[in-house]
Amino acid sequence: MLNFKNIAIRRGNRLLFSKASFIIHKGQKIGLTGANGVGKSSFFALLRGELHSDEGEFSMPPNLEIAHVAQETPALDCTAIDYVLDGDRELRQLQQQLAAAEQAQDGLKQAELHGNLDHIGGYTAQARASRLLNGLGFSTAQEIHPVSSFSGGWRMRLNLAQALMCRSDVLLLDEPTNHLDLDAVIWLQDWLGRYPGTLLLISHDRDFLDAITDHIVHIEQNNAEIYTGNYSDFERMRAEKLSQQQSAFEKQQREIAHIQSFVDRFKAKASKAKQAQSRIKSLERMEIIAQAHVDSPFNFRFPAPKKLPNPLLKIEDADIGYGDKVVIKNASLSITPGDRIGLLGPNGAGKSSLIKVLSGQMRQLNGELHSAESLNIGYFAQHQLEQLRLDESPLWHLQKLDKQASEKDLRNFLGGFDFRGDKVNDPIGPFSGGEKARLVLALLVYQNPNLLLLDEPTNHLDLEMRHALSVALQEYEGALVVVSHDRHLLRSVTDQLLLVANGKLQVFDGDLDDYRLWLAENKKTGDEPAPAAIASPAVRKDERKLEAKRRNTLKPFMDAVKKSEALVDKLQQQQIELESKLADPSLYQEENKESLKTLLAEKSRIDNALHQAEDNWMVAEENLQQAEKSCIN
Missing domain, CATH: 1.10.287 (Helix Hairpins)
Structure with a gap:
């Protein structure tokens, strides 16, 4: 139970919130919402003991295990799976103590520690860590790569996996979906739904909050108030309050x-x-x-495009990839005015590469790309935030686009993106990620594109800005292609879904709920079944033949994986049974010395066999992955 009594928190002279009084009970799942800068991160810091309330009293039971996601990841040489295992601190302590006891040949202490390991699930910890990594998009081969070999976004996934690995009483997650694709978001949503502890979640993803939370703590106007229900329930209750004004x-x-x-x-x-x-x-x-958003600080619209040629952009029989690596084969797509296309597909399947080819940021490996003469592309990607001039202001960036516009008109335009007063002249270096993303979107809107190509446009944006963007995109008259892990945005602004998977680009004849089912089936079978697509009977027949051939090719590799997995399970069970026997204190009496010696020898044999079986399992998984890649190519 987390008890807040008249809590007030200040940062310097600034009051974030005061008179906050509510109780968070064990097992509740709380969504923490509010505009950027209202005090959500400070709320988390209070729970972690990193700051104290300026007024009031916060209390919680002693010895609670609180897990949170680290914001920095040093370039470590340890493997990814070992880094994740470090999240279970008690496991690591027991392993260190067991190593010391084995070194000292202290059989009694070894038995006690083996019993403790069994109690906390220590013998299945490696498998648990592997499942976490797999759910967050890591391949089996990547589990043994050093942490230092991963990029910043993937290291953040490792930090998230490490936090989930902790057998915590309270889990604090601050924007956990920011570095995830849609597949990983869906997996994380399911995992958190099963999490038995108390969850506090900061997120600007409406569907994610709706699916997980049962209470919302909303911070605004220096108040922190708790609402019962998920985010949609909160919106209804808040709307009732606001509608009275x-x-x-x-x-x-x-x-x-x-x-x-x-x-x-x-x-x-x-x-x-x-x-x-x-x-x-x-x-x-x-x-x-x-x-629930009538007092939003954001108010902007896309102007009507000056020209809407048909088609705007067309790609035919194109292979897309890098160097010798082809991620999409024979891609064909014609984009016409009014098209609202959402791209789905597993991480690494080629969604962002397709967007880059369409935008002209990279060339297709072969095939044709035809652009209308009056095509005006508005392209948004995260790397564009890094291309902003940090020593210049929002107003300066806009003036570079339109030197003839009056400062008054440009200020009014920037005000729709909540850049007001002195903010329009401030250098953007100290701006938050959300503010920089808003500025990039403002620059994109101002250029009046007739084709929008958006790659994860909602990263770093709060709920109010996401809502404003959804409303603006709904009335946008040009064509739209979007990649996003924000399902609410996809549902609101797209009416056609394309799937990038298995090296192909094809129509996905279903909605996002169907895509979730497709993902679940894909995980369950270990295969990659083609989605329901619009195709002639002859084409479907050919596809079935190819799929059958692919399954026959992969079957021996899949059988090897299943056999290896079954052996690991068998040896783990034998290991648990031996640990149970070794936990019997009577075994360590003098008259049972020979029995103890026999059991310890058997334990050593099983440990070695399990280690070898796990290595074989990993090799079998890698062989299967290589076989799958060969089938695609």
């Missing part, structure tokens, strides 16, 4: 009318495809969502 009510009605007009237009055009129906349902919920 006349000025808020009037703005709310304008927003609702705008959204409703779009819903009506979309209904008139929608086919019976699942994703179209899913999008209509999502848009019909927007009335409630709009009510």
